[in-house]
Amino acid sequence: MRRIASLTRIAVGVASLALAATACGGTSSDSNSSSNSSESGGGKGLAIAYDVGGKGDQSFNDAAYEGLQKAKKEFGYQTADIEPTDNETDADKEQRLESLAKQGYNPVIGIGFAYGPALEEASKKFPKTTFGIVDSVVEGKNVASLVFAEQESSYLAGVAAAKATKSNTVGFIGGVDVPLIHKFEAGYTQGVKDTKPGVKVLSQYLTQTAAEGGFSSPDKGKAAAEGQIEKGADVLYAAAGLSGQGVIEAASKAGVWAIGVDSDQYKQEALAAYKDKILTSALKDVGGAVYTLSKSVHDGKPLTGTQTFDLKVNGVGLSESNPKMGEIAGLNDAVAKAKAAIIAGDIKVKTS
The missing domain is CATH 3.40.50.2300 (Response regulator)
Incomplete structure (x- = not known):
């Protein structure tokens, strides 16, 4: 039977295509090391901040985690993934993203449209870090908006x-x-x-x-x-x-x-x-989008702007x-x- 869709990869043509716990939520990471390169945008590798429901939802957030795992395996990245907390504010989310950027993670990706306001502010403070957001469009020279059809x-x-x-x-x-x-x-x-x-x-x-x-x-x-x-x-x-x-x-x-x-x-x-x-x-394919952005940063050609993932790709x-x-x-x-x-x-x- 012919496959209707294979989402194990993102087509080449897409748009040319234990971390210290912050005050905002718990984390999982493969390294306890830290970085003082608050605006270097370089170093450790991929970090993602989960949407409500967190890892283990068997759906949206888990798909993002699969992309993180693929990037970690392929590029030898140190990675971090952070859980949300109940009733958190935009300020909490902003602090979480800034903490990751300050520690040298690049890219830093907010999983879910709720990160929009926080990511817009965090990306301005860390212009050498590539930020990504899933399911929302945020303007910024160092921001990739990962949206889907x-x-x-x-x-x-x-x-x-x-x-x-x-x-x-x-x-x-x-x-x-x-x-x-x-x-x-x-x-x-x-x-x-x-x-x-x-x-x-x-x-x-x-x-x-x-x-x-x-x-x-x-x-x-x-x-x-x-x-x-x-x-x-x-x-x-x-x-x-x-x-x-x-x-x-x-x-x-x-x-x-x-x-x-x-x-x-x-x-x-x-x-x-x-x-x-x-x-x-x-x-x-949230995981594919996470991986694609991570690969672009690894290759020295970070994606920015709106990246649309549809049936064609x-x-x-x-x-x-x-x-x-x-x-x-x-x-x-x-x-x-x-x-x-x-x-x-x-x-x-x-x-x-």
Whole structure:
């Protein structure tokens, strides 16, 4: 069966393409050494600061960690990855990023749009350090904004959902009601409707702000999923970080399909008990973006500006790890056809 998307690498053509704990959060690192080169921008290698949910979310943050591990192995980097804390402020995030830059890490990458204001300020203070941010655009001569066409992979997820549903009702569960997650919903809904117009799409957001736990509360995800299942949904797509684990659990226990997000959740060990009901995952190669920026710095040609990862460069896609996808009539062919049409520009996917 032909692979729909391979996200083990980023295409060459993308845009030419124990650390001391700070006051802001715990860290993991392969070195206890420190650097006094506060503005040298040189030395240790890659550091990432996690979004809410942290490492172990089996999704967004874990994908970033895979990129860090790949860079560490290939370049012999010293690396650091830092967890967020509850109810932290932009000042906390800024302090975290500045601490990493001061200790000589380069590049320093904020994982998630919430780092936007903090990274903008930190990058001004350390002009010789390359900073990266995932899922947001920050202006700066030494900043690379790593953004994704989430709507495209979500469209493919919608195609799969439309082919898999028997009840003609499917669900979308977003972690937080913000523009980034609207892209996931818009692409998914369009993919469903373009494939099977009569299918009803139930949409729900867990919280209005990240501070309320929308990306970090499996219990909230589980409750929302159970509510949609009661309304007849037999395929559920969650773009909710750690909260998505609760959606997957509820879907599995109810015997309906779940669609994962960001990472190939069918392959995640923590979700092994539910894998048979994880139909597919809308992939987002955060790890590839982290690695690509790290490589550019290592090669002495740091990427800056907006770097977009879409279907054309395999920056997003749809997993096909679950062999049961092949048992659903027309599903794989429909997804492959939709992918080709998006790449060719024949399908314009909405972002809101």
